[in-house]
Amino acid sequence: MTVLRLAYESLRSRMFTTGLTIFSIALSVLLLVGVDRIRQGTQVGFEGTLSQTDLVVGARGGSLPLLLYAVFHIGTANNDISYASYHHFANHPAVLWTIPLSMGDSHRGFRVVATDDNFYEHYRYRGNHNLQFAQGSRAEGIFDAVLGSAVANQLHYHLGQQIVLSHGLQASFLKHTADPYTVVGILARTATPVDRGIYITLWGDEAMHLGWENGAPPLTAIPESQIHKSDLHVKTISAFLLRTRSRMSTLFLQREINTYQPEPLTAIIPAFTLEDLWSVLGAADVALSLVSGAVLVVGLLVMLTALYTSLNERRREIAVLRTLGLHARQIFALFILESSLISAVGAAFGLAAAYLVLFAIRIPVENRYGIPLAMVGFSARVAYYMAAVVVAGALLGFIPAIRAYRNALVDGLNAG
């Protein structure tokens, strides 16, 4: 008890070096834990974005790009699929539901997704959460639009607002000036990329491009009042989500879609594709962890240097403690305690900082980059890092402690 008190007071008196050492250890723990938490946070975030969907289907192409643009609004679809193919699989006996998705337009940097009621009905995230409306209701009319919560928040839009959509994903690129859409609903926050979408009907998507020739808008816009659902025929969509009646049929259905004769299609199982993504990112994760590990080594060496250089000026202190009846072993313990305290406090600060940073960047990262970053708790890996830092600190403390122990025995009362 006395020794612990001594260790504490001794460290406190060397506030500056102690502070620097704690800071450098905290920094390395922040990096180590931060990298790990962000990795797990994005994993949980990505995995939570889509649930209960067995297959994601798009035009023939890479599975990762398909998943990224269809679900996470990252990248673009290289090809559309015909509505006929969609219709075929939507009515397939093994299929429980489908959600059609048609993308390619945007509004001030946010993607416009044309879909139908199935989206509001069947889309699930983080297990069994379904979409809720914060205000208003589903888009039903041709020129109705529903906003994700981040869109409404950032653009300060409200129900009844007229918005103009642009063709393509770059803002202000070929605006569909003539046909404004009306906001009829705003979704509740989901903390997934859904928040960053603007949802219109499939007819709305067709209407937007009515009269277009070869990718160019008509010279004079067709007035809204003259467009009716019966005139519009949905010919293509970008992708669709699909749920099978029984999980067992997923693999068969996947094969059937992938070998569908009338049109080349790709069906992916989202969880498997995400696994591929993580293994790609795993290398970056390892690299970052190695860098953080190196920073940790530096932090611990800073501590060792600080403790070791203080040894000489502390010889007299040790001799005094010996006359007070402290055993040489207690002198040893004093130095081990000092290094352990430094590394434990450094690790604790680093851990707290990591979670604070994660908490602080979560919303901005989600809003700015559309990367869902879940707030994740403690993990075995974090516990392991913490233990490793404290144990490494204590072990490094052995070096000055052994020196101090020897000094205590050799110096006798003639130290200093």
Place this chain on the structure above:
Amino acid sequence: MITAPEAVYLKNVVFGYDLRTPVLRVDELVVATGKRVFLYGPSGSGKTTLLGLITGVLTPQQGSCTVLGKDITKMSAPARDRHRGSEMGYIFQSFNLIPYLTVRQNVALPCHVHKRRRLNMVAHTVDKEVERLVARLGLEVYLDRNVKKLSTGQQQRVAIARAVIGKPSLVIADEPTSSLDADRRADFLELLFEVCDEAQATLVFVSHDRSLMERFEEHIALRDISRGCA
């Protein structure tokens, strides 16, 4: 506690910091209980080394050291440390104090480390006892100050308080006045005597400065007891 007739009794002691070159050879050293003893000898003659043997910080290669009734050469290292801490107070020439503690914390240390010192206190709590002693030495305003802010003379008085708190049976002072101005030495010695008397402690006072000698009732020249090896 059993009061042995002699507080310190060394017999045929040989000690060297390394085994081949002995620094001290003491055939016999006796310090009677309750006496104030002045131990003198030139610098480097082995006075501090002798104190190391008496306190049990050092162990002799040969011979026996009986201190306060116990042969410390037969004790385990931890038992020796406990014996020293609970029964002896020690004052160095300078830098006696733990630099990162306050006056109060420094003086209280022996009581926190050893139950025996706590039991021997006059006041009921460690804090009260520290305050009593520090006031006795005229340092009450400095109680919660960091010891580095004190002058050398004040630091030495704090060292006295720490040496005598909890009434140790033996107080050892290794040239405690060497770092003081000549006119302060007498006052220091006076205080030391007073508090040692109050604690009923035997005092072994080491110095190479024989001007203080006549204040002591017993004198030992290291030259006389040690067949000088250094």
